[in-house]
Each structure stands twice: as C-alpha cells, then as structure tokens.
Amino acid sequence: MSYFIHANKFFFQNATENGGYLEITEDNKFGDYFKENQKPDGKIVDYSNQWIAPGLVDTHIHGLLGHDVMDNDWDKLNEMSEGLLKTGVTSWLPTTLTASFDQLDAICKTIGDNYQNATGAKIQGIHFEGPYYTEEHKGAQNPKYFRDPDINEYIKWQESAKGMLKKISLAPERKGAVEFTREVTNDGTVVALGHSAATFEQAKDCVEAGASMFTHTYNGMSAFGHREPGMVGAAMSMNLVDDELICDGYHVQPYAAKALIESKTPEHVALITDCMRAGLMPDGDYVLGEFPVVVENGTARLKDESHNLAGSILKLNDAIKNVVDWNIVTPEDAIMMASYVAAKSSKVNDRCGSILPGRDADFLVLNKDMSLSETYLDGVSRYKA
Structure with missing residues (x-):
C-alpha cells in the first residue's frame, strides 16, 4: 500500500x-x-x-562490525551491509586493499555472485584501492603487492566481478598508468588517483587520459607547493574531477577541508569514510590487511613506529554532521556530498544518491x-x- x-x-x-x-x-x-x-x-x-x-552512499569503505572486505566472506559482507543502515548508508562500494591478483580475484567472484542478495545497504559495485601504488605514501597499504598497472589483470577481475568493478585507484607515476587509465575508463570504470608521490604533471596526464577522481584527498599523496602543486594541487585545480574527502577531524584539518570544498565546490567533493573493521566496534587492537592496528581516541593507527592513520572508524552520518558543525557547508551541501556526489563520482547515480x-x-x-x-x-x- x-x-x-x-x-x-x-x-x-x-x-x-x-x-x-x-x-x-x-x-x-x-x-x-x-x-x-x-x-x-x-x-x-x-x-x-x-x-x-536521500540515503547516503559510501564509495570507499573497507570494513565494519569487526569484518573486512578482504576476509572474502559473503555472510560477513552482508552483516556489514546491515550495519551500514545504522550510519545512514543505503548504498555502498565494498573496498579492497592492495593484495595479490588471486586474492582480489576471489573477492570479485564472491561479490559478483552474491551482491544482489544483500539484505541491508545495497552493493552498487566494487572499489579497488590499489594495488598499483608507490611506496612513499603507502599509508596502511602493503608495499609487497605494489606493481605496475596490467590491463589483463583488470579484464580478468572485471569478468569475475560480473562487471561490478566500478572504481580502481592507482598512482599516476607507475609505468603504464596513462595507457591503463585510458583503456579502463573507456570500459566505463572510474579511475581514481592516490597513494602517490606523483608530480602535478604526472597526475594531470592521467586526468587527461580519463582519470576522474582523487582518493581521500590530502591523505597519501604529494603535498601542495606553490612551485610544485603535486597531487593535492591537481586535485584542487583540475576541471570536473571529483575528490574524496574524509571528514572525521583527524585525517584532514577542518580548514583544509574548507579550502578544498571552496576550490572545487561541493558538487565535486565526495564525502567518504575509509572505515576499517573497527567501525561500530569498541576501542582496542584490530588488523587492517596484514598490519596490526590500535583503535583509540577516535582514530585507527598502525602499531608500528610510523603510527600512520590506518583507515578510519568514521560513520558517514557523522561526516555530514561534522562539516555542518564546522560551519563550512550548508546541510543541503553536506547531504549532497555524501549521496548524489558520491554516487555520481563512481558512476552509480543512475541507481542511488537522489530522491527522484x-x-x-x-x-x-x-x-x-x-x-x-x-x-x-x-x-x-x-x-x-
């Protein structure tokens, strides 16, 4: 009725x-x-x-409720989809970490075979964060799996995923990145740029070949300088690209978030969580990929000497509240950045992200x-x- x-x-x-x-x-x-x-x-x-x-769309999320996409367990993925409803998320892209070809292929098969059976937030695609990265800004990614882009790997992954591989992130300075970007974007898949020490020119070359996103802007990329704008400068200044942004108050200082949003306009900033398995869980010891992580004081950090941020424990409903509480956007823009813009940036806005x-x-x-x-x-x- x-x-x-x-x-x-x-x-x-x-x-x-x-x-x-x-x-x-x-x-x-x-x-x-x-x-x-x-x-x-x-x-x-x-x-x-x-x-x-509109229901929120999280296009970059690794884990929740003690589970991780890399566990490659459909029941756990479905528990994540159920848990996401508590965070206002009704559509999402399960996001992988760098890994071997076979491990990523197995995840593609699991999601490709089961995504339509999700009983919570809808799986609208798969997001590969890596493995085509470089070491200087590796963050919590495992460099032993870093390698140059390979179009044959992509073709096999996409086949296993039944066409559900919607977004793949890479470092523009990797050998063959421009050619790979051109082929993959011609196939309709979004290429994002991240975990990279690329120069502005290298990033620009990939954007002009079809890359249309920057992965968690500011984090894991060459910084902005007034003579070498770097990856951050490319994310801020290039036309029509969309920039992911983690607004938990730890990954990006609020006024840095404001600077990006004002330079890009809210229509080109997608709020994401980059949440790892400790999301909706108590503080304590966890694992991200193969690395031990400690969660305390609102952050997830590697246990090694670097203490790098290792994803987040952010909920997307808190991200939209944060950017309004920080007085940097209106409620209307905050909601748009976590629904319509997120969906558009990953080319799934024909199915989610708007009340139509x-x-x-x-x-x-x-x-x-x-x-x-x-x-x-x-x-x-x-x-x-």
Missing part, C-alpha cells in the same frame, strides 16, 4: 522544499511530491519536525542538528536511532 511522508524539509536532487508530502508507492519507490497546502488522501507518516534526505520519482525509496529522517533519526530501505523503516 502506498503512503506519504510529511516532513519539515525535503532534500531533493535539484531543490530543497520546505514542508509537504512525499509519496512512497506500492512498489516501494519514490512517487510524487505535494506541497504543504496540497495534502493528499491516504496514509501519512508524520515527521513534521524533521528532515528527509521511480527510484528505490531509500531515505533518511534527520533531526535539525543533522543527527540521524531513522533509515528507510525500499520504503521500509530499517533502523531507528
């Missing part, structure tokens, strides 16, 4: 509306929107002091302080804070 959501504010793709009624159709899709003075007949679910936003007629009714109920109140998936309430 269809019903209507009544709320204080609706964040649609191209406009924000005050008050009114949003139809959820019998087949659990978004229907028509009616203004406040056009009260429709039918069942009304009232959220008159709250806001309705005919789309799956995946949406959030937010309080006016940007905190999450409720998550709906396919028109059904699945999580209440």
Whole structure:
C-alpha cells in the first residue's frame, strides 16, 4: 500500500522544499511530491519536525562490525551491509586493499555472485584501492603487492566481478598508468588517483587520459607547493574531477577541508569514510590487511613506529554532521556530498544518491542538528536511532 511522508524539509536532487508530502508507492519507490497546502488522501507518516534526505552512499569503505572486505566472506559482507543502515548508508562500494591478483580475484567472484542478495545497504559495485601504488605514501597499504598497472589483470577481475568493478585507484607515476587509465575508463570504470608521490604533471596526464577522481584527498599523496602543486594541487585545480574527502577531524584539518570544498565546490567533493573493521566496534587492537592496528581516541593507527592513520572508524552520518558543525557547508551541501556526489563520482547515480520519482525509496529522517533519526530501505523503516 502506498503512503506519504510529511516532513519539515525535503532534500531533493535539484531543490530543497520546505514542508509537504512525499509519496512512497506500492512498489516501494519514490512517487510524487505535494506541497504543504496540497495534502493528499491516504496514509501519512508524520515527521513534521524533521528532515528527509536521500540515503547516503559510501564509495570507499573497507570494513565494519569487526569484518573486512578482504576476509572474502559473503555472510560477513552482508552483516556489514546491515550495519551500514545504522550510519545512514543505503548504498555502498565494498573496498579492497592492495593484495595479490588471486586474492582480489576471489573477492570479485564472491561479490559478483552474491551482491544482489544483500539484505541491508545495497552493493552498487566494487572499489579497488590499489594495488598499483608507490611506496612513499603507502599509508596502511602493503608495499609487497605494489606493481605496475596490467590491463589483463583488470579484464580478468572485471569478468569475475560480473562487471561490478566500478572504481580502481592507482598512482599516476607507475609505468603504464596513462595507457591503463585510458583503456579502463573507456570500459566505463572510474579511475581514481592516490597513494602517490606523483608530480602535478604526472597526475594531470592521467586526468587527461580519463582519470576522474582523487582518493581521500590530502591523505597519501604529494603535498601542495606553490612551485610544485603535486597531487593535492591537481586535485584542487583540475576541471570536473571529483575528490574524496574524509571528514572525521583527524585525517584532514577542518580548514583544509574548507579550502578544498571552496576550490572545487561541493558538487565535486565526495564525502567518504575509509572505515576499517573497527567501525561500530569498541576501542582496542584490530588488523587492517596484514598490519596490526590500535583503535583509540577516535582514530585507527598502525602499531608500528610510523603510527600512520590506518583507515578510519568514521560513520558517514557523522561526516555530514561534522562539516555542518564546522560551519563550512550548508546541510543541503553536506547531504549532497555524501549521496548524489558520491554516487555520481563512481558512476552509480543512475541507481542511488537522489530522491527522484521511480527510484528505490531509500531515505533518511534527520533531526535539525543533522543527527540521524531513522533509515528507510525500499520504503521500509530499517533502523531507528
């Protein structure tokens, strides 16, 4: 049976509306929107002091609830998809770490064979973070698996994934990176640039070959200098590319986040979590890939002498609240950066990231302080804070 959501504010793709009624159709899709003075007949679910936003889309997430994509266990992946509903995420891209060809291929097969069976947040694709990286900015990636891009590996992975490999991140200075980027983007897969000591020119060459994203901008890349702009300068200044950004307050200082968002505009910044297996878990000892990690004081760090940040324990609903609390964007832009922009940047915005007629009714109920109140998936309430 269809019903209507009544709320204080609706964040649609191209406009924000005050008050009114949003139809959820019998087949659990978004229907028509009616203004406040056009009260429709039918069942009304009232959220008159709250806001309705599209479900969030996390396009860079490694783990949650003690599980990791690299565990290559479908039941654990599905538990992650269920847990993501508690963070306002209704669509996601399971994200790998650098690994051997065979290990990554096995993960492609597991997700390619099962993704349609997810009972929580929908799996819209796979994101490979690596393995074509360089050592200087390796972060928590394992350099023993670093290598030059190989189009034959990509073709086999994509076949195993049944076409679900949507995004692959690489270092532009690797031999063959430009040629690989050209072939992969012509195949419709997004190439992102990261974990790299590349010069501005090397990054620019890959962008001009088709790369359209930067991986967790500022983190794991050559810094901005006024004579050598580096990877950060390329991420900030190149036209039309989208930049991932981790807004937990630890990976990027809020005013650095503000500088990037203002230079790119919110339409080209995708909020991500880069969350590892300790997400939604207590502090303590964990593992990321093959490396021991300690989680405390809001961060996940390697246990070695580097103490590098090792992913995050950020929830995407907290990221949208943070950027508003830091006074660097409006609620409208914060929501867009974690839904529409994230989906668009990974070329899955035909299926998620916006409230549009005919789309799956995946949406959030937010309080006016940007905190999450409720998550709906396919028109059904699945999580209440």
